[in-house]
Amino acid sequence: MSNMQPLVTIRGRKDGLVLSLNDKCSYDSLILELKEKLLVDTRDHEGPLIPVRVEAGFRYLTKEQKDEITDIIRSKKKLYVDEFNSHVLSKEECENLLKQTQLTSKTTIVRSGQVLEIEGDLLLIGDVNPGARVIATGSIYVMGSLRGIAHAGKNGNHDAVIAASLMKPTQLRIGEVISRSPDNSNDSKNGQNTMECAFVDPTVKQIAIDRIQSLFKRNKQLARLT
Amino acid sequence: MGEAIVITSGKGGVGKTTTSANIGTVLALQGKKVCLVDTDIGLRNLDVVMGLENRIIYDLVDVADGRCKLNQALIKDKRFDCLTLLPAAQTRDKSAITPEQMKKIIDDLKREYDYIIIDCPAGIEQGYKNAVAGADKAIVVTTPEISSVRDADRIIGLLEQDENLSSPRLIINRIRNHMMKNGDMLEIDEIMNVLAIDLLGIVMDDEAVISATNKGEPIALNPSSKASIAYRNIGRRILGESVPLMALDDKPGFFQRVKKLLGMR
Structure with missing residues (x-):
């Protein structure tokens, strides 16, 4: 055993430790060696906790296995797991990830009382009427009138934006930032032909609305659409 | 095989019953066999608007429960032979009938009549579900x-989610021209922008409608009223004719005034 390559290698870095786990051996022997390795290293560090990055290579670690490894490492006084890194993803995780970046297009009028909820970005060809609600984890683009409620970045993504050909919403939400329309909006004819876009202004953490062209300069991420 | 049209609105008091009575009347005027069905169980009043309240013996719930034959519950209109009414029960509530029972009754009626006009109760609960159950079209x-x-x-x-129904059409009721001009009322274009469905007709607000309703006579029988003409146009559109929308202006032009002076309307 001793002249074989070690299953667990520990390297020090200036921002913490990197723990590389062999991805060819069995999980049980890996755990065994991990416990052994950590037992050997009994120096008592002074100072703050040391973050550990676990490199799992091409091994897929389940939630329970990750928890077990986290517990083993945490049982050492000065170590904690900062992140897991692996080259493999489960199909489900992959699909979720895909969904987050996908642009779903819908051709419909969302009417009062109806809710349209989408994972990722939403391109709606049609209107959102008053009393209706569109929700997306990404950005929302409405090719039509937005008169109801739009909620972009539902899971807290502040980079999400809401764009509409006619911006007349009752409420806009991006992440947990909420804004409502002013109580006296009588300039119905104003801005009829300009497409507008709402985003979170990072300096004041409030939703701002601007012409869509100015946003394009501000947020290069939008270029992903093209 | 006839066609069942449900008249609905969601909100109460916008004129569903009046519209049902008048559409039924204008279709009968055109010689079609029409049956009006009141589904507002517990709050029936289509029979009152038609002036047929005193003729009711059996009602919709009696038919559904099998206490009488469908033909026994149908009431013939006093003005038209081709127009009949199936009244709602007054002593029960909306849960006295199921959508399946309703669908069966409407299907039976469709064999006998050219048009079945279903008057829907306000709201989106059981009563609404009953009313749309047998319908082919919606207004x-x-x-x-x-x-x-x-x-x-x-x-x-809700109607668009129902795959048995073709796309609904819209009637804008109680239009007051002077308020619309001042911008105190929503404009027709504004409404159409939001709702984005086909417009079947517009009906002016007309005091004659109220007095006619109270007499138990549909306004459509009185050809001098603007609302009556509007309903007649709607009837012709239902039959497939293309009739232009009425002009909103109600100020009589010079020619009309002369005509009026000479007593020719």
């Missing part, structure tokens, strides 16, 4: 008020 009634347009939008959303 949504709204008034130029924000609350009524909002409810119409909700109803259209």
Whole structure:
């Protein structure tokens, strides 16, 4: 055993430790060696906790296995797991990830009382009427009138934006930032032909609305659409 | 095989019953066999508007429960032979009948009649579900008020989800021209922008409608009223004719005034 390559290698870095786990051996022997390795290293560090990055290579670690490894490492006084890194993803995780970046297009009028909820970005060809609600984890683009409620970045993504050909919403939400329309909006004819876009202004953490062209300069991420 | 049309609105008091009575009447005027069905169980009044209340013996719930034959419950109109009414029960509530029973009754009626006009109760609960169960087409009634347009939008959303129904059409009721001109009322274009469905007709607000209703006579029988002409146009559109929308201006032109002076209307 001793002249074989070690299953667990520990390297020090200036921002913490990197723990590389062999991805060819069995999980049980890996755990065994991990416990052994950590037992050997009994120096008592002074100072703050040391973050550990676990490199799992091409091994897929389940939630329970990750928890077990986290517990083993945490049982050492000065170590904690900062992140897991692996080259493999489960199909489900992959699909979720895909969904987050996908642009779903819908051709419909969302009417009062109806809710349209989408994972990722939403391109709606049609209107959102008053009393209706569109929700997306990404950005929302409405090719039509937005008169109801739009909620972009539902899971807290502040980079999400809401764009509409006619911006007349009752409420806009991006992440947990909420804004409502002013109580006296009588300039119905104003801005009829300009497409507008709402985003979170990072300096004041409030939703701002601007012409869509100015946003394009501000947020290069939008270029992903093209 | 006839065609069942449900008249609905979501909000109450926008003129569903009046519209049902008048559409039924104008279709009968055109010689079609028409049956009016009141589904507003517990709050029936289509029979009152038609002036047929005193003729009711059996009602919709009796038919559904099998206490009488369908033909026994049908009431012949006093003006037209080809127009009949199936009244709702007054002593029960909306849960006294199921959508399946309703569908069967409407299917039976479709064999006998050219058009079945279903008067829907307000709301989106059981009563509404009963009313749309047997329908092939839907007409949504709204008034130029924000609350009524909002409810119409909700109803259209529900109707569009029903795959048995073809796309609903809209009637804008109780239009007051001077208020619309001043911008105190929603404009027709504004309503159409939001609801985005086909417009079947517009009906002016007309005091004659109220007096006619109270007499138990549909306004459509009185050809001098603007509302009556509007309903007749709607009837012709249902039959497939293309009739232009009425002009909103109600100020008589010079020519009309001369005609009026000479007593020729």
